[in-house]
Amino acid sequence: xxxxxxxPATLSLSPGERAxxxxxxxxxxxxxxxxxxxxxxxxxxxxxxxxxxxxxxIPARFSGSGSGTDFTLTISSLEPExxxxxxxxxxxxxxxxxGGGTKVEI
Amino acid sequence: EVQLxxxxxxxxxxxxxxxxxxxxxxxxxxxxxxxxxxxxxGKGLEWVSTISGSGDKTYYVDSVKxxxxxxxxxxxxxxxLQMNSLRVEDTxxxxxxxxxxxxxxxxxxxxxxGTLVTVSS
Numbered sequence: 001x002x003x004x005x006x007x008p009a010t011l012s013l014s015p016g017e018r019a020x021x022x023x024x025x026x027x028x029x030x031x032x033x034x035x036x037x038x039x040x041x042x043x044x045x046x047x048x049x050x051x052x053x054x055x056x057x058i059p060a061r062f063s064g065s066g067s068g069t070d071f072t073l074t075i076s077s078l079e080p081e082x083x084x085x086x087x088x089x090x091x092x093x094x095x096x097x098x099g100g101g102t103k104v105e106i
Numbered sequence: 107e108v109q110l111x112x113x114x115x116x117x118x119x120x121x122x123x124x125x126x127x128x129x130x131x132x133x134x135x136x137x138x139x140x141x142x143x144x145x146x147x148g149k150g151l152e153w154v155s156t157i158s159g160s161g162d163k164t165y166y167v168d169s170v171k172x173x174x175x176x177x178x179x180x181x182x183x184x185x186x187l188q189m190n191s192l193r194v195e196d197t198x199x200x201x202x203x204x205x206x207x208x209x210x211x212x213x214x215x216x217x218x219x220g221t222l223v224t225v226s227s
Contacts, residue, residue, distance in 0.1 A: 034213050043217035091212035095167045096153040
């Protein structure tokens with residue numbers, strides 16, 4: 001099983017600041033990594049897939065990078081609605097796995 | 107508009123059973139792989155099970171193999187998760203999710219609103 005480790009667990013920032021979230025895989029997932037955002041009481045929402053492709057309707061301030069075992073989600077300038085939980089997910093191998101999450105808080 | 111409506115959750119005793127449903131609308135259901143994902147308080151998101159568009163291929167996380175069964179009724183645009191021999195650790199919000207496109211990717215978009223399953227005596 002590929003284990004995804006997200007860091008930091010919590011990121012305390014202010015609106016307008018840049019957020020950098022990390023996801024490290026225990027084995028190579030090639031480019032097969034996605035990022036999701038989840039707000040309290042809501043379902044997760046796909047942000048980024050295949051490392052760097054934005055899903056439909058996702059603003060350009062969200063970007064993804066990396067390959068192999070190290071990946072980054074960057075939010076260039078935080079908007080108030082971006083304060084949420086973020087998860088990474090790999091589809092390189094079964095079982096599909098998620099990281100433990102990073103909470104972006106004010 | 108694409109919609110997924112999860113239902114069927116509730117409180118059940120350890121060893122009991124529940125059947126979750128996910129009613130889909132706004133897209134051609136049988137063209138898409140469908141998946142169940144759960145969110146637990148301690149572990150975050152966990153992939154549970156996936157089924158192909160035709161229903162002939164199914165996949166499960168090891169912790170539910172032999173206890174949970176994923177199925178679909180393409181004539182009714184509905185996804186199911188039959189959960190037997192439930193354990194306390196199965197307590198979670200269960201979400202159904204559609205594959206992002208008709209070309210299988212195992213990226214989940216969109217998701218249902220979730221249904222809460224509580225296993226407790």
